[in-house]
Amino acid sequence: MIDQLAHPELTATAIVALAALVCGVVMARLKQPAIVGYILAGVVLGPSGAGLVANREAVTTLAEFGVLMLLFVVGIELDLRRFIQGWKVALFVTLVQIAGSVGTALALRPLLGWSFGLALVLGFAVAVSSTAVVIKMLESSGDDDSTVGRVTVGILIAQDIAVVPMMLVLGGVSRAGISPLDAGKVVFSVAFLAALFWLLVNRRLRLPVTGKLARHVELGPLTALAWCFGAAALSGLMDLSPAYGAFLAGVVIGNSSQRESILKSAEPVGNVLLMVFFLSIGLLLDFAFIWKNLGTVLLLLLMVTLFKTALNVAALRLTRQDWGAAVLAGAALAQIGEFSFLLAEVGKANRLITASETKLVVAVAVLSLALSPFWLFTMRRLHRVAEASSLKALLGAVYGRAALPPPPKEPPDA
Secondary structure: OHHHOOOHHHHHHHHHHHHHHHHHHHHHHOOOOHHHHHHHHHHHHOOOOOOOOOOOHHHHHHHHHHHHHHHHHHHHHOOHHHHHHOHHHHHHHHHHHHHHHHHHHHHHHHHHOOOHHHHHHHHHHHHOOOHHHHHHHHHHHOOOOOHHHHHHHHHHHHHHHHHHHHHHHHHHHOOOOOOHHHHHHHHHHHHHHHHHHHHHHHOOEOOHHHHHHHOOOOHHHHHHHHHHHHHHHHHHHOOOOHHHHHHHHHHHHHOEOOHHHHHHHHHHHHHHHHHHHHHHHHHHOOHHHHHHOHHHHHHHHHHHHHHHHHHHHHHHHHOOOOHHHHHHHHHHOOOOOOHHHHHHHHHHHOOOOOHHHHHHHHHHHHHHHHHHHHHHHHHHHHHHHHHHHHHHHHHHHHHHHHHOOOOOOOOOOO
16 A cells, blocks of 8 residues: 555654654553554564555665664673673673573584584674663663663673674684684774773863863764764774774763763663664564464573573672672563674674574564563563562561560551
């Protein structure tokens, strides 16, 4: 019906934007991240739904821009001094997550008949949590500035940084082994990032030209885009990941005196591009594939949720975090993040996984993102019940009835 209109592309774009807005508002009213609504809009309008957007390639480029803007904004919002204060915990937990996820995937490979490429991509994908979803959940619960929030955000940042070496490793493995050049790129990217962090902690930059442009109403958003995409292009020309360059640009801007003006200009554009990115994820979801492989998808979803929660809690406890913070942070980080889709695309492009295996990764990741708020809510409730019950039982066992609160007094007779 739309194809018969005078401007079918424009009409379809308007319907997509309206659907994304409606789904985002519904999720926000339910106190869930709006990005889950964007994914839902992609499912409803995509090939598995109404079929309004049948060609995902039309939004692929904008979706890739959304990934770059996400990393750019993450870099701007990164508080280096606070991150460095807890970098040991963040680094240790991230390394445990990567080693545990990849090691478990490789161990399950003979049992489940996975290829080496699928096990590696799944291991990397499972290790990465969703920065956008977790930060939104922390803000909704008021935990964003608590001990749990600070520890969780530090781990998220470490994971985002680790995505770049993961992508370089996947590119190297595709050529039947990591060459010395590929290993050198990984080492260089990590060393350069560490050196940049050290420089910015000890010195605050001034970007006078950028500051003047950022304050301009019309040129401000273009200045933010120029920094983001210019650094991404330069990183790509150096045969590194464009996402790495976008993140570095954000870190530089975030530790300059122009931070607030650039962030204010970048956020509206970034929000639109992120909507397109998560919409494209919804377009990838294939209900026919999920129904055909329902048992495998649900089993993987259950395994990932329980495994990531247990692994996160164990790693946080090893860093001497208390049980309450470890359980809540572990549950908040239990989903598969948005960068898993990027890792899956890299694996597919380098022929590490097939198109069918890509659909499996996408299906598990989308369901994991959608269920993440409910899982955190459930774990929070269970922790409160367990904490109250165990404390009451412990006091009763040690001190007897005298430790328990007295029953309420009956009101005096009138």
